[in-house]
Amino acid sequence: MTVEHTLTEEIHKGTKGGIIGCGFDTTLHSNHWVSVSAEITCDKNGCKN
Numbered sequence: 001m002t003v004e005h006t007l008t009e010e011i012h013k014g015t016k017g018g019i020i021g022c023g024f025d026t027t028l029h030s031n032h033w034v035s036v037s038a039e040i041t042c043d044k045n046g047c048k049n
């Protein structure tokens with residue numbers, strides 16, 4: 001599963017409503033996140049690995 005951060009258009013590993021691979025909690029600004037099925041573009045540890 002992947003989620004997009006709509007402000008940066010970065011794709012992260014994880015699911016909306018949870019904590020993504022690089023550690024951000026998507027419940028804090030849940031309107032900034034959408035569930036997508038796309039290649040991960042975040043290059044932080046936890047998302048790219």
Ligand SMILES: [Zn+2]
Binds near residue numbers: 013023042043044
């Ligand atoms: Zn990430």
